Amino acid sequence: MANENCEILFDYLRSILYDSTPTQIDVHSLDEDFQKLGMGLQFLDHAINELKQCSTALAKGNLSEFNPSRDNFLCDNLKNIHANLEHLTWQAKQVAKGDYSQHVSYMGDFSNSFNQMTEQLKEREEHLKSEAELEKKHAETVNKYNQLLLELIRQSNDDVLITNIDQSTILYSSHNKVRVEQENEILYYFYKNINNPCEWNMKDKDNRYYHIVTINMEWQDKPSFAHFIHDITQEKKEWDRLHQQAHIDALTQVGNRYYFQDEMQQFLNCKTTATLCYCDLDHLKYVNDNYGHDKGDTYICDFVEILKSNIREDDIIARLGGDEFCILFINGSIDSINQKMEFINEEFSKQVVDYPQSFSYGTIYINGNEDTSLLNILQIADQRMYALKRKRKMTT
Known part of the structure; x- marks a missing residue:
């Protein structure tokens, strides 16, 4: 019987130690001498189970x-361990609230890590506070400069438009001189044709001219475009007037030598074909000497008028000086141009005046595919003009 009791108790102890759910025993089924030991094992079973749960x-x-x-x-x-963890939890909450005085000394290696983390958090918070203070001062400074800038803008004659970088939404407008309709027209032109920071010019539907400088910037923490708008209408009119004076012959109101050189250079750069006619008025010195310079001026103007009435609007007339003229015929063969110039000369000579009227000319075909200079073109046309002049003198 003793062996059976021992065997039951031993199996129970092994089940307590190794089974997740120990097999229970009926203590009263044991012999009286073994019941107390059985009760002790039951207490141990309860204690171990509680240990596992905890x-x-x-x-x-x-x-x-x-x-x-x-x-x-x-x-x-x-x-x-539970008490330490509860206290450590409380300390962690205090650290989270900003109390970096918390110090752990009761958890071995973990204490060093916790204390080091607390110190680093303290240093980081101090750094962040310092950065925040600097950022605050910077924001205050920027705000002061912005207020100053806005006041300067309000006092100026220029306008400033600030728009979203992704769409043409107006974030700020000074409304000094430019109206809402003009703003929308400017922005439509910018987002359709430019859409990049740069200096640019435009003309609106009311024939006003603007010089605009567009830059990237941040406005209220958003990437934006700032458009600085300067109305240059008066400057443009003055420039056009001066350009007109510099490029128009005062007597005939056709282009002068500078105008001709600019137009020809642009034409040559385009590599297109045309025919150039170099003209020289005959008898201008004779008219000036015998009838006066007023008649000489009339002679020159009559020549220009008959040219205008016989060429197309696209063709270019320029007075190079004195009695020298050039006509650039954009279309037409050199033979047809020579016929046209001969016809004009005949019509010119038929006009009833007190003095003879005629002109000599030389033509040259300009092939856009060939590299040539304006000087070379004029030299050839001039040579052909003098050849025609000599031929006429020999036949008269």
């Missing part, structure tokens, strides 16, 4: 589920 709760961090019995000596060390 250690599981600690392992998962569920501190509120740690509830061992006061007389369970197996949980004494776990109770210490």
Whole structure:
């Protein structure tokens, strides 16, 4: 019987130690001498089960589920760990609130890591506070400069438009001189044709001219375009007037030598074909000497008028000086141009005046595919003009 009791108790102890759910025994089925030992094993079973539950709760961090019995000596060390973790939790909450005076000295290697983390958080917060203070001062300075800039803009004759970088939404407008309709027209032109920071010019539907400088910037923490708008209408009119004076012959109101050189250079750069006619008025010195310079001026103007009435609007007339003229015929063969010039000369000579009227000319076909200079073109046309002049003198 003793062996049977021992065998039951031993199996029970092994089940307590190794089984997740120990097999229970009926203590009263044991002999009286073994019942007390059986009850002791039941107490051990309860204590170990409680130890497992408490250690599981600690392992998962569920501190509120740690509830061992006061007389369970197996949980004494776990109770210490639980108390330390609860205190550490409280300390962590204090650190989260900004109390970096918390110090841990009761958890070995973990204490060093915790204390080092706390010190680093303290240093980082101090750094962030310093950065925030600098940022605040910077924002205050920027705001002062912005207020100053806006006041300067309000006092100036220029306008400023600030728009979203992704769409033409107006974020700010000074409304000094430019109206809302003009703003919308300017922005439509910008987003359709430019859409990049640069200096640019445009003319609106009211024939006003603007010089605009567009830059990238941040406006209220958003990437934006700032458009600085200067109305240059008066400057443009003055420039056009001066350009007109510099490029128009005062007597005949056709282009002068500078106008001709600019137009010809643009034409040559385009590599297109045309025919150039170089003209020289005959008898101008004779008219000036015998009838006066007023008649000489009339002679020159009559020549220009008959040219205008016999050429197309696209063709270019220029007075190079004195009695020298050039006509650039954009279309037409050199033979047809020679016929036209001969016809004009005949009509010119038929006009009833007190003095003879005629002109000599030389033509040259300009092939856009050939590299040539304006000087070379004029030299050839001039030579052909003098050849025609000599031929006429020989036949008269």
